[in-house]
Amino acid sequence: MSVNSKLYEGKAKIIYPTDTSNILLAVFKDDATAFNAQKRGTILNKGIVNCSISSKIFQQLELRGIKTHYIDSPAPNEMRVKAVKIVPVEVVVRNIAAGSLCKQTGLPLGTVLPKPLVEFYYKNDALGDPLLTGDRLFLLELATPEQVETITHLALQINEYLQDFFQKCDITLVDFKLEFGLDSQQQILLADEISPDTCRLWDNARSTDPNLRVLDKDRFRQDLGNVEEAYQQVLQRVLTVVQGE
Ligand code: UDP
Helix, strand or coil: CCCCCCEEEECCCEEECCCCCEEEEECCCCCCEEECCCEEEECHHHHHHHHHHHHHHHHHHHHCCCCCCCEEEEECEEEEECCEECCEEEEEEEEEHHHHHHHCCCCCCCCEEEEEEECCCCCCCHHHHEEEEEHHHCCCCCCHHHHHHHHHHHHHHHHHHHHHHHHCEEEEEEEEEEEEECCCCCCCECCCCCCCEEEEEEEEHHCCCCCCCCCCCCHHHHHCCCCCHHHHHHHHHHHHHHCCC
16 A cells, blocks of 8 residues: 555545645445445455556456546555546436335336436535526536536446346446546546446346345445345455356
8 A cells, every 4th residue: 555645535435645746546435325425334354345447447448448537456455546636426326216216206116218218416515515507507607518528428338238248247237327537638538436336226136126136235235134135245256247258
């Protein structure tokens, strides 16, 4: 790990500078939070699991021409990344209704959406990450119209890849959250992580049981138990599929 003092500590990661400018070290933590950090806990080995899954997925996306902040993974819970200025918008892609979509629209849990839904939330903990309209996003100058178009296109491309990838893991990708950043050339890169913390993942083999099928952070949010086991299960399947590709 870097001996430099940390630049930033978030809910799931600590960011350190490195000896190379424009390269940062992200150390993934076992700490878990939910409901805007009102619920806190620890998921054993989450840092290793989420860093490993994210690293594999970022590598696969890069192979398919999608630019990410990923450089390499010097330790199982550490990722070297390109420094970016994070666009303060959480991009959520949904294939199946769950979570806040059900709460806010009344759509029943599990409704298959006719086409993927891309939503933008204001990345602002103090305001509780509210859902944005396009006009509000531009009013707050969170991104330009060109950036929103690029991000939407990338989010849909990433969704196509991830849906297919997780199907090979015998997992249904319900929804997920992405974050993007701008590098020094103002290029948009996929940033943050893609893991059971940021995706809803349902086990196809247990698809009829709404509690047993959950392989993601909803096990922690809803106190469903066996959280560590679910995260390990996702990692094992991801590693098996990646090895076969
Ligand atoms: N999500 C996330 N971070 C957030 C909010 C949502 O990673 O701060 C992910 C969440 O795990 C799910 C998707 O984005 O896979 C959609 O979440 P939703 O809007 O339903 O919010 P929730 O009800 O889970 O808070």
